[in-house]
Amino acid sequence: MATLTVNPADAVSVTLDPAIETVTAGGTVTFTTTATDTYGNSWDATAAYTITPGAGGSWTDNVYTSAISGTWTVTGTVDGVDGAATLTVNHADAASVTLDPATETVTAGEAVTYTAVATDSYGNSWGATAAYTITPGAGGGWVDNVYTSAVSGMWTVTGTVDGVDGAATLTVNHADAASVTLDPAIETVTAGGTVTFTTTATDTYGNSWDATAAYTITPGAGGGWTDNVYTSAISGTWTVTGTVDGVDGMATLTVNPASAASVTLDPATETITAGETVTYTAVATDSYGNSWGATATYTITPGAGGGWTDNVYTSAVSGMWTVTGTVDGADGVATLTVNPGALDHFAFDPISNQTADQQFSVTITAQDEYSNTVTGYTGTVTLTDTTGTISPVATGNFASGAWTGNVTITQIQSNVTITAEDGSVSGSSNSFDVTEYKIYLPLVVRGG
Structure with a gap:
């Protein structure tokens, strides 16, 4: 008896196991190879392994450590005969996230659509479905990856994939003004004085800002504008209008007169x-x-x-x-x-002491109750005196409210007064003395 060992011939076909496999980047796959010769002999063969260029990763004998995501062909070669397997490498968890747009500016009420690209630690990138948030206080709202803005400001948008955040900057500008407020709302100035108005505009989302308005004032107010400064002119209560984006805000301005000119x-x-x-x-x-x-x-x-x-x-x-x-x-x-008013009384010019039987001048004036000369009086008056000896006893006609004439009193007496009368109207002079008329003769001295 003898023992015969028959070895397989060269491989004519090669089969890899697993023939189809899916791993996550970084994961390993252990391949085994079965070779078969033309006589149907099969055996576990030691193959030389390769993978489609671009797949990255590395081999340690028959163990492949994956890297680049994609579907790749693994080849095992035995005796120059190739066997093939299909390997799908999926990306690993995100190591970084990038949002697009990274920087954006919109007007309140407008929407922004974000896309997220995630990249794992092996450099595999993919369009990822992120969970989106925005800085608290920005308001607005999300529908999936679409953000509709509201509150003006600069905000940070965050997209999260596999617990990793990507960030973008979103600037929201206010929308057109929906309401306008002027300050001061009520003011009072003196004509020629100035008032400086400031304007706050607010959009439909509640965003307010210091706005540059076009200012006018009620026609008829006069004055003039230099930007937001009004110099007043015409007195009155006027309406000041500040217009922003076609929306009016109003204030009341009262202009008082300046000092009298x-x-x-x-x-x-x-x-x-x-x-x-x-x-x-x-x-x-x-x-x-x-x-x-x-x-x-x-x-x-x-x-x-x-x-x-x-x-x-x-x-x-x-x-x-x-x-x-x-x-x-x-x-x-x-x-x-x-x-002058109506005749009230007669007034005498002052009379000094007089001499009996000697003429002296008297002036009598017709006067009203305020002692104004009644220039229209042209009558005559009756004259009497306290001695009863005055002559004449009547004056001539007054001219321009006065009469001047000569009178004589024959009676010697102290404290004499003269009275002038015309009906119920009278007037008396001051008191004066009437003294004796004396004739002084020269002294003649005769010799004896």
């Missing part, structure tokens, strides 16, 4: 009788043409007498006088003519 009195010319009153009104006008009924301080030419009660003047002395009304240091003037 001129004053007008009413009546400008008036004629009254002594004792009567005149009520004056003053209209002041400033340098911007604003006029108003003003409270003036009133005076009248010295010598006019009378008196004021506020703006009402009660007259006294006849004549032509100037009334002055002063407002803010500015004077307005009017002319007032005061005529």
Whole structure:
């Protein structure tokens, strides 16, 4: 008996196991090879292994450590005969995440669509489905990877894949103004004064900002604008409008007159009788043409007498006088003519002591109750005196309210007065003495 060992012939076919495999990048696969010769002999063969170029990874004998994701062909060669297997390498967990767009600027209310690219530690990248968030306070909302903006500002968008974050910067600008507010909302100035307005605009998402407005004021207010600064002119209550994106905001501006530059009195010319009153009104006008009924301080030419009660003047002395009304240091003037009143009494010019039986001159004036000469009086008066000896006993006709003439009193007496009468109207002179008429003769000395 003898033993015969028959070895396989050269391989004519090669089979790899596993024939199809899927791993995650970094994972390993152990291949085994079965070779078969032309006689049907099969055996576990030691193959020379390779993988499609580009798959990366590495071999340790029949153990392949994967790297690059993709579907690759593994080849095992025995006796120059190849066997093949298919290896699918999936990416590993994300090691980094990139968002697109990385930087974006939108207007509030607009949407941004984000895409996320994840990369594992082996350099495999893929379009990933991320979980998206944005900085708290940004408002708005997500529908999958689409963000609809709301609150203006610069925000950070985060996309998370496999617990790894990628970030992008999103700047949200305010939308068009939906409402406009002016500051100050209510203001009062003096004509010529300035007001600086600031404007806050707010969009439909509640974003507010300091806006540059186009300013106008109610027609008729006059004045002028330099950007947001209004210089006032015409007094009144006016509406200021600031317009942003076609939306108006309003403020109320009251302009008061400036100091008086001129004053007008009413009546400008008036004629009254002594004792009567005149009520004056003053209209002041400033340098911007604003006029108003003003409270003036009133005076009248010295010598006019009378008196004021506020703006009402009660007259006294006849004549032509100037009334002055002063407002803010500015004077307005009017002319007032005061005529004498009705005959009230007769007044004598002062009479000195006189001599009996000697003529002396007397002047009598017809006067009203304010001692104004009644120039229209042309009558005659009866003369009497306390001695009962005056002559003549009547005057001639008065001219321009006065009479001057000579009278004689024959009775010697002290404290004499003369009285003039015309009906119920009378008047007396001052007291004076009537003394004896004396003739002084020269002294003649005769010799004896």
